[in-house]
Amino acid sequence: MSKIEFKPTDNKVGCFIYTNLKNVKKDQINEIKKLLNKYGVLFFKNQNLNPEEYINFSSNFGNPAKYPMLKPHKDFKDIYVIERKKTDTGKSFGEGPHTDSSYLESPPRFTFLQAIEVPEEGKGNTLFYNQFLAYEALSEEIKQKIENLKGIFSSQGKIAQTRKLRMADHGTSETKEIKSEHKLVQSIDGRKTIYCSPGHVVGIVNLSSEQEELISFLSSHQINKNFSYSFGWKKGDIALWSNRSMLHAATAFNGDRKMFRITVQ
Numbered sequence: 001m002s003k004i005e006f007k008p009t010d011n012k013v014g015c016f017i018y019t020n021l022k023n024v025k026k027d028q029i030n031e032i033k034k035l036l037n038k039y040g041v042l043f044f045k046n047q048n049l050n051p052e053e054y055i056n057f058s059s060n061f062g063n064p065a066k067y068p069m070l071k072p073h074k075d076f077k078d079i080y081v082i083e084r085k086k087t088d089t090g091k092s093f094g095e096g097p098h099t100d101s102s103y104l105e106s107p108p109r110f111t112f113l114q115a116i117e118v119p120e121e122g123k124g125n126t127l128f129y130n131q132f133l134a135y136e137a138l139s140e141e142i143k144q145k146i147e148n149l150k151g152i153f154s155s156q157g158k159i160a161q162t163r164k165l166r167m168a169d170h171g172t173s174e175t176k177e178i179k180s181e182h183k184l185v186q187s188i189d190g191r192k193t194i195y196c197s198p199g200h201v202v203g204i205v206n207l208s209s210e211q212e213e214l215i216s217f218l219s220s221h222q223i224n225k226n227f228s229y230s231f232g233w234k235k236g237d238i239a240l241w242s243n244r245s246m247l248h249a250a251t252a253f254n255g256d257r258k259m260f261r262i263t264v265q
């Protein structure tokens, strides 16, 4: 059995994996899956996989999911290009805490992001917020309160405004609102997480009078610095996260940056 080398971040928000993904073995993939379930986000430094190798690696984790808002890469239909130019103004794509496509009935379980071109170090980081830790830190009273509640998730939530620039040049004709309801508490390998995407949640089912207060409380609790980690990209790096146990957010920056995104179901 070929074990993999790994090291969790100091605050256990994610985990670095030191294995060359070009030659990754089946038993190593199984180890990676366990670590992904445990830590929520994995960071693979300096991998430099070509698109075929990248797609091949992602296929170990599920079937490719279609992103309704953008057209895929012209040669690789499973890859979506997230690009920002030095001359672009306005918010970065995905700026603001969210979990990917949570307005869909079956949101993608995992997201992969690969750095193709990055601005200077310290710019264009991605923030991750571990929702296992966020759930554990809730009071018993709030845990009980949200246990059976469902959130209303909308494609027109707060994060929609950060999509405009990308949609102007790569967008599909998808303009109508997509909405779904999901349980605010989800479970992975027996551990509970808060599933409430601040970028998409617009209400809570059957809780009209208190919903705003609860959403606002959860939204600020979920991104407490104790559960957060800022990942700095270098060309060739890959991050892989579970959309049910992590929130993430792009940060504001000016510069040229190009990322390849794959989501799987």
Ligand SMILES: [Fe+2]
Binding pocket: 094, 098, 099, 100, 248
């Ligand atoms: Fe995202």
